[in-house]
Amino acid sequence: MTHVNAVSLVILIGFFALVTAIGFGAVRWRQAESLMNLNEWGLGGRGFGTFVTWFLLGGDLFTAYTFIAVPALVYVSGALGFFAVSYTAMVFPIAFAFAPRLWSVAKAHNYVTPADFVRGRYGSRGLSVAVAVTGILATMPYVALQLVGIQAVLTVVGLGGSSSSAILRDLPLLVAFAVLAAYTFVSGIRAPALIAFVKDTLIYLMIIVAILYLPARLGGWSHIFSVASAHMATTSPATGKPVGSFITMPSGEWAYGTLALGSALALFMYPHAVTGVLAAKRRIVIRRNMAALPAYSLMLGLVALLGYMALASRAVTANVAANGKNAQLAVPFLFRDLFPSWFAGVGYSAIVIGALVPAAIMSIAAANLFTRNVYMEFIDPDATPAQQARIAQVASLFVKAGALVFVFALPRTFSINLQLLGGIWILQTFPAIVVGLYTRWFHRWALVIGWAVAMIYGTVEAYRVPVAGQPGSHFGGSTASVLGHTVYIAITALVINLVISVALTIAFRAAGVADGIDETMPSHYTADPTEAGLIGRLAQPARVK
């Protein structure tokens, strides 16, 4: 199997120690009177300007999904993996439209989570808890994906992976995860916000060097593309069809487009993305960032091409094949086999830290959801700010434990499916959140029922997808055939969700079923208050029939 390269390993451990020190030290950054309330622990006091927000959101949204899962899909399936480029190209113009409205209304009413907004907008505890539970559930496989990314690096470095004992094999991963959990617990969102600077410096350095250096070592771009093109046309012994496609075929266009659209609509529904948005200081910071964040999308596109570079190296393909054809190892092996060992260490560090930062923010955001919208709603409505922060700290540990369950329970052939599964769930909160930012037309119970049906449909459909070449297996993919087209299940479920919500809204209105009270006013969605909660105190909430 793999031997341990001392130089790479020392550099990786050195960077890990550095970010750990930063993570614990972050508690002193922008020091507040007390960290023990959710505004500080969970949102950094809502004080981040354009520059910090750019690093925070970039560090938050571009994860092991970008560095491991996408190139792995390109490595195995070719053009299909590039849907992530289309997705990250369109996600920021979409968020440009609605994210400023979410920031404004959240600032005006001191909302910390998307479920807080839904509670205020619809006056519905049921809908609010549905949004909260969906957020927590969908975050877990996404955190799990970060673990799979870290594990891929550790395997290639030679830590774990080769031991016969299960505990020894996963020990380095568990240690890394426990350290992450500890500084998240102590410093809250300040830790990942500060570490994001290290992460992004390493990531941009790694990808610029890779794009300039690797093609020359692999015989040039023409050779890389011709190897990929030839490989994708070969016949797979498992399915009898070509292994992939080098240019998306007409039959694959629906899958490609719906995967991109579904992922783009889903991204800013995730609690960690909302957290990144709400932590901004001013409304204008959001729009400015939506114009500046595509720098990361371009980086993702270049990282995706690493999948083809890995395919063009005989050493890498041999190593991946020897390790159970685990495509997640393609990029780490590419670094190990083609970079000098010191720079391979830098590349590994970039990936590992690139997974730790989002894992921290995701668990903080899910913990905020649990505390505000489950614990305070149903268990202890009178919790003091300090008690809330304590509950969130503990909840962040449970979210990470939940992620471990996904790591060990689901097939890991394509780690990207972990993110796509989360996307199926989280997208079902789109009608309540995004449509709710524009109109209060939907009836609260219509949204609850539409959500419930779509959640069940999406989960069942995803469960029924077998792993390629293994009939009878489950959760093997995220697309299903609808009306003769292969479509991302999240999109089909969203359409069902919307149709039910519209039909039932009309029915409930006709029947005169009580709708909740809307505590927001139209001006709250465009306001740019510099003091949190100001509008909520100044204006009376509007009453809706």
Add this chain to the structure above:
Amino acid sequence: MKHVKPRDKSPLTWTAVTILLLSSVFAALWVPLYARSGPKLGAFPFFYWYQLLLVPVIAIASWLSYLMLRPSSRRQTPGAPAPDADEEELR
């Protein structure tokens, strides 16, 4: 406390921003537009260079949208971002 009214823009501005953002999304979403191998740019098939190039193009469209929607209530410095606001926000 400053209150900025983002809605004090002309309908023309809002139409322009809507068109910019919608065409950005369409250019990425409409797969038949770029699911082809030629014309190549260097060694890159159309499918790949189109999408890689689309990202900075969309960034420029978003930046133009941001400039058009920038709050106009404070001191106007055409062509350059208001310095007082930036100093505060870049921290």
